[in-house]
C-alpha cells in the first residue's frame with residue numbers, strides 16, 4: 611500500500627528524497643519494534659500547502675508521533691509542530707557541506723517558547739534515536755511495546771558488556 615494511504619501511529623516526514631538514506635535507519639529501527647511507519651516526502655518550503663494539510667490532519671488520521679527530518683534551514687519539524695498538538699521529533703540532516711548539519715540542528719532545536727520540537731542529534735544517530743524516542747512515547751500506553759523496549763535496552767547492554775569482556 612502506498613505510504614500516503616496507509617495508517618500507522620508513527621509518521622516520518624522528510625524534506626527531500628536526499629534525506630532518505632540517512633532516515634532509513636529510523637525506518638529500520640521502528641520496524642524492529644513492529645511499527646511500520648508512514649513515510650512521506652514533504653517540504654516546508656517547496657510544498658508548504660501539503661505540509662500544512664499533513665499536520666492539520668495527522669491526529670485524525672491516527673498518527674500519534676511525527677518524526678520530521680530536514681536539512682539546511684530546517685523548518686519542517688517546527689512548522690509541523692505549529693499546526694498539530696502531536697509530539698514532533700525533529701532530526702537535523704547533515705545535508706549542507708557548509709556546516710555539516712549545524713545549520714539544521716540549530717534550526718530544529720531553537721524553537722521559540724510555546725511550540726516545542728524534541729530535537730535529536732544530527733544524521734544517522736539522530737534518525738535511530740528518533741525511532742527509539744517515538745517508541746518510548748507510544749510505550750507509555752502499550753505494555754507489549756514497553757516490554758519490547760525493555761528487551762532492546764537489555765540486549766544493547768549485553769552487547770557492550772560482551773565487548774568489554776572480550777578485551778580480557
Ligand code: RP5
Pocket residue numbers: 624625626627628629653679680681682703705
Ligand atoms: C532540505 O534541504 C531537505 O530536507 C534536504 O535535507 C535539503 C536539501 O534538499 P535537496 O536539494 O537535496 O532536495 O529541505
